[in-house]
Amino acid sequence: MPKKPESSSDRLNKIVTGAQRNQLQREQAYREQALKLYPWICGRCQREFTRENLQELTVHHRNHNHDDNPADGGNWELLCLYCHDNEHQRLIEAAGQGKPVPGGKPATSATHNPFANLKGLLKGKE
Numbered sequence: 572m573p574k575k576p577e578s579s580s581d582r583l584n585k586i587v588t589g590a591q592r593n594q595l596q597r598e599q600a601y602r603e604q605a606l607k608l609y610p611w612i613c614g615r616c617q618r619e620f621t622r623e624n625l626q627e628l629t630v631h632h633r634n635h636n637h638d639d640n641p642a643d644g645g646n647w648e649l650l651c652l653y654c655h656d657n658e659h660q661r662l663i664e665a666a667g668q669g670k671p672v673p674g675g676k677p678a679t680s681a682t683h684n685p686f687a688n689l690k691g692l693l694k695g696k697e
Contacts, residue, residue: 601640601647605630608644615654629655635662 611620611628620628631650639646
């Protein structure tokens, strides 16, 4: 029986699945390394972790580049889920205010104004 040709969506699904698998493997590798290097304590709130709740301790990349994983762990800090979420929320808020973010680039604000021509549109309905 002849093999059916692979569709572009099948190829895309394989690429995405492979990328997700590779990302997970990278994350596991640097997470395990960080957990060996650092004490199991949140770098912000100082909460201590044990094997029972270790899944709540995350590896945060200080420069926000998840591909920057030096062997000495210099770009990592261990943060609990709550502090890690807070750190990323602070970054989002700073970017929204146009403040410099890691990498030195200020965020750009939205330029689209959905109500720019509202007066003109309403003028014809009066």
